[in-house]
Every structure is written in structure tokens, then in C-alpha cells.
Amino acid sequence: MCYAIPGKVVEIKDNIVTVDYFGEKRKAKNDFYKLSAGDYIYAQGGFVVQRVSRQEAKEILKTWEELFFKLQQTDLRLAQKPKDLRQIANSVRQKELGNSCCVHGILEFSNYCRNDCLYCGLRNSNSSLTRYRMDIDEIVAAADIAVRKLKFKALVLQSGEDPWYDGKKLIEIIKRIRKKSPALLILSIGEREAGLYEKLYKAGARGALLRFETSNPALYKKMRPGHNPKERLDLINRLHDIGYLIMTGFLIGLPGQTQEDLLKDIQLTGSLGTDMFSFGPFIPHPQTPLADSPSPSIEETLDAIARTRIMSPESRILVTTSLETLDKEDGLRQGLLSGGNSLMINVTPKKYRRLYDIYPDRAGTDADIKERIDSVVKLLYSIGRAPTDIGLGIQS
Numbered sequence: 001m002c003y004a005i006p007g008k009v010v011e012i013k014d015n016i017v018t019v020d021y022f023g024e025k026r027k028a029k030n031d032f033y034k035l036s037a038g039d040y041i042y043a044q045g046g047f048v049v050q051r052v053s054r055q056e057a058k059e060i061l062k063t064w065e066e067l068f069f070k071l072q073q074t075d076l077r078l079a080q081k082p083k084d085l086r087q088i089a090n091s092v093r094q095k096e097l098g099n100s101c102c103v104h105g106i107l108e109f110s111n112y113c114r115n116d117c118l119y120c121g122l123r124n125s126n127s128s129l130t131r132y133r134m135d136i137d138e139i140v141a142a143a144d145i146a147v148r149k150l151k152f153k154a155l156v157l158q159s160g161e162d163p164w165y166d167g168k169k170l171i172e173i174i175k176r177i178r179k180k181s182p183a184l185l186i187l188s189i190g191e192r193e194a195g196l197y198e199k200l201y202k203a204g205a206r207g208a209l210l211r212f213e214t215s216n217p218a219l220y221k222k223m224r225p226g227h228n229p230k231e232r233l234d235l236i237n238r239l240h241d242i243g244y245l246i247m248t249g250f251l252i253g254l255p256g257q258t259q260e261d262l263l264k265d266i267q268l269t270g271s272l273g274t275d276m277f278s279f280g281p282f283i284p285h286p287q288t289p290l291a292d293s294p295s296p297s298i299e300e301t302l303d304a305i306a307r308t309r310i311m312s313p314e315s316r317i318l319v320t321t322s323l324e325t326l327d328k329e330d331g332l333r334q335g336l337l338s339g340g341n342s343l344m345i346n347v348t349p350k351k352y353r354r355l356y357d358i359y360p361d362r363a364g365t366d367a368d369i370k371e372r373i374d375s376v377v378k379l380l381y382s383i384g385r386a387p388t389d390i391g392l393g394i395q396s
């Protein structure tokens, strides 16, 4: 199974290539390969991330072609005659972006964190959590399984804010993964120095996932003791300037958050040059000061996705694991039908997955990765979505 459709390079201008997907043309930035017209590539988030042989590409495209058009029909049918906010959002998504759905892998390589966010189970003060760090070889091997065996074309490398991974280690990790198992590499490593992020970009990382958590400065300071919202926003802007694809967002339902805050959160996400919105419901963790605070309802979360889609029609909106955790049976499907169009599958080795305990009982924690992929793909097909990313990042 494949999580992106190979595209044929039809034009090259400096490092921008025009790629053809079943007659649809997209642009992508090529930082990594020497390409000629007629070559086949995989693009993710507007970047060429992998090259594929012509023969392999043709075989994959043959199996895709018929399915692709069938899925488009199903998606179109489900988006017709919208009646409520969420259905309107779904129809906006269908009109603006069609049926492609990004499916990224996420590898959680360390659960150490130097911070003490009130909402998070990985907080430094949670002494009941068993901590782990994957060493460099382990991370490279796990990434290789995700990319070469499971065929992911984009991989989020996530950890708590853990300075044990210094520049030297992180650069080695990125370079080795890019060399052995090329994919779009997205960093989710917290607030590290802008200079470090610059080096990691040079080493081959192209995405940064860093939520601003809340647009309300007073709430931010309360929830993240010792931290300053301006510094975080400045860093997100800096990362954008460096060239990173930006994935950012907020938490829904933090104690003290108002409806007005939530609207500002959505607006702020859209104003940061964001390539992917990442926001999900707060879920209380028993070993944190917010243990007794309630989660928001699934309805609130779905409405936030729908509003975001209507306010930013062309955005990519992640359906988070936390939404799925609120409703394990149907949360993912509902999120995708309320304006969402991307998701992540956890590819962390099973022995560590349970320890990445941001909040309890996370959806997918015990699942076998292959079974999880199969069930996600089945769900996507049932609602007419193609698990692809055909390079939306660059429009002109």
C-alpha cells in the first residue's frame, strides 16, 4: 500500500518542477534530486521527497488510476447538498482540495521533557512515568521500516523537549534517514534554538510541528509555567522564514479557554503561514494538575474543525489522535467528514508507544501498525478519500 501517488515531471525551472498527476498539474520544490522531464517522483507538502523508477511508477499508477476516479465519485456524492455546519465544511473541502488526504507517520523517539506544561503527561514533574530515549541507530531503523517497508512518504519525528538530542545527534539522525529512507521529515521537538533548526533544515528536515497551544497570553503563561507566548510565536515565524513547512495549532478545551479565545486560536493558526492546522481536544491526564478538568465534547471539536475549514478553505487540517481518543469508534471518520483532510499513524516501536503518555488511553496505542494502516485505508476508501499528498504547498 502506498501513501502518495507518483507524479511525472513535465517541466523543470530551476528547483521548481511541474508534476502531472492523471492530467492535474502541480508544482513542487526540488531540493534533493537531479531530475529530467519524464522522471517520476513522490511529492509531499510541495517538496519532492523521493524518486521512483519509471517502471515502478507506471505499475503503481495503473493500479491507482481506476480506483482514484471511483474514490473521487464517492467523495463528491458525500459532499453534495450540505445541510449543517460540518457538512458545509466537508463540501468546501471537496471543492477546494478534492479527495486527497495526507497520511503521515509519526515516530515518538523520546518521552523526556524539560518542561512542565500543566496539561501534559510527559511534564518533567510526572515522576511516575517510565522515561525512554531511542538511540540514533534505533531511530534510523524505525524510520526505515516506516518509509521503505510501510511506504510512508512523510514522517514526523517527535519527542518531548529533550536537549539530550543535541545538534550533532539530530543532524546525524536526519542525514542518515534522508540517505537511507528518503521522506519528508517533519520535526516536532519543541522550542529549540532557531540556529539549531537552521542546521536541521540544511541537513534535510523540511517540516516543523510546533503548536502555539493557545492564543490567550494569560492562559498560555498559566499553562506553561516559565514560558512566554511571544517567544514561541517568534520561533514559529522564524521557522517559516527558514523555509520549513509549518504545522501549528492549539488545544481545544483548556480550562479557562473561552469561545472567543477559540476563534482567535483559529485565526492565529491561519495567520502564521501555516501549511497544516494541528489542533485537538484537551484530555486530562491523572498525573497532572489538570487531572480533574473535563475534556471538551466531540461536537465542540468537530465544530472547530468545520469552522476552520470554512475560514481557511485551502488549509490542510489534521484529524488528531486526541479527537479519535474521544470517540474511538467514529472520531476519525467524523473529523474527516467535518473538514479534516489529513491524519497521522503512529509508527513508534510498540514497546515505547504506551510510554508516550501525553494523555491516557490514546487511540491506536495497542494496534499492530499494519492492521492500523489497513483499517485507516479502508475507512478512507469508504468515504472516497485517496491517501495521497500531491504537492499542495506551492501554487504558482
Ligand code: 5AD
Pocket (backbone or CB within 6 Å): 119, 120, 121, 211, 213, 250, 251, 280, 281, 282, 283, 284, 285, 322, 358, 359
Ligand atoms: N491532551 C491533548 N493534547 C495534549 N498535548 C499535550 N498534553 C495534552 C493533553 N492532555 C498536545 C500539546 C502538544 C502536543 C505534542 O500534544 O498540544 O503541543
Ligand code: SF4
Pocket (backbone or CB within 6 Å): 113, 114, 115, 116, 117, 120, 121, 122, 123, 124, 159, 160, 161, 190
Ligand atoms: Fe513537554 Fe510538549 Fe508535554 Fe509541554 S506539551 S510537557 S513541552 S512534551
